[in-house]
Amino acid sequence: MTFVQLIDCRTSRFDEMNRLMDSWVEQTKGKRTATHNIIGKDRSDAAHFIEIVEFPSYEEAMRNSNLPETDRIFQEMVALCDEMPTFTDLDVVRDEQLYAATARRFFEALATKGELPPLNDVLVEDYHDHDPSNPQDTIGMDAMRREVGMWRGAFDFSFTVEDQIAQGDRVCTRWSWNATHKGDFLGIPATGKKVSMTGATIHRCTADGKIAEGWWQYDRLGLMSQLGALEDLER
Numbered sequence: 001m002t003f004v005q006l007i008d009c010r011t012s013r014f015d016e017m018n019r020l021m022d023s024w025v026e027q028t029k030g031k032r033t034a035t036h037n038i039i040g041k042d043r044s045d046a047a048h049f050i051e052i053v054e055f056p057s058y059e060e061a062m063r064n065s066n067l068p069e070t071d072r073i074f075q076e077m078v079a080l081c082d083e084m085p086t087f088t089d090l091d092v093v094r095d096e097q098l099y100a101a102t103a104r105r106f107f108e109a110l111a112t113k114g115e116l117p118p119l120n121d122v123l124v125e126d127y128h129d130h131d132p133s134n135p136q137d138t139i140g141m142d143a144m145r146r147e148v149g150m151w152r153g154a155f156d157f158s159f160t161v162e163d164q165i166a167q168g169d170r171v172c173t174r175w176s177w178n179a180t181h182k183g184d185f186l187g188i189p190a191t192g193k194k195v196s197m198t199g200a201t202i203h204r205c206t207a208d209g210k211i212a213e214g215w216w217q218y219d220r221l222g223l224m225s226q227l228g229a230l231e232d233l234e235r
Contacts, residue, residue, distance in 0.1 A: 002092035003058040007051040009085035024073040033060040099205040107159040154185035195226040
């Protein structure tokens with residue numbers, strides 16, 4: 001179970017503490033077990049800081065605490081604090097990757113049966129879409145709905161999310177796409193063929209959790225081959 005430790009402290013010497021933390025990171029390289037570290041400053045009290053440290057488990061956190069470098073740095077950190085810091089140990093019982101969840105909702109919305117959902121709950125109004133298969137980027141909600149409408153008019157399809165990696169305001173989703181060709185697609189009449197593609201999309205999200213920008217990579221050439229569009233070229 002993921003374990004998180006909150007360290008609540010007051011200091012007027014944060015710059016020195018920051019350098020101390022850099023020193024600890026360097027000294028424990030290859031040995032520390034922490035996977036994520038965040039330090040936040042209280043907006044209403046410039047001397048109040050909270051550090052959030054994440055570990056894979058409580059046991060890994062204890063192994064990290066037992067490092068001689070950790071004990072030494074802790075003593076130096078206490079000396080920089082205006083008062084004794086307090087510690088809160090937390091077992092993580094729920095962990096939502098909100099941006100990743102938004103990306104999943106986006107793919108689900110694209111494949112919704114019937115009328116296309118508004119998309120304004122997942123995309124910003126001036127959403128910017130980068131698709132190397134298009135001569136120009138798609139910019140704005142209306143343009144994006146037209147682009148999606150073209151695909152939905154040509155195929156009945158679904159997405160399967162295979163992997164997701166979230167970092168900062170970016171989410172990378174590796175997906176597979178399965179479809180039935182039911183209508184005109186780039187001049188190719190409906191064939192009724194079952195087709196599939198794999199690809200990956202990187203989304204940039206805003207602070208309120210909506211998607212502001214997207215970059216696509218997918219096997220469009222493979223799709224065209226499945227539709228028979230390359231047969232004449234191969235002869």
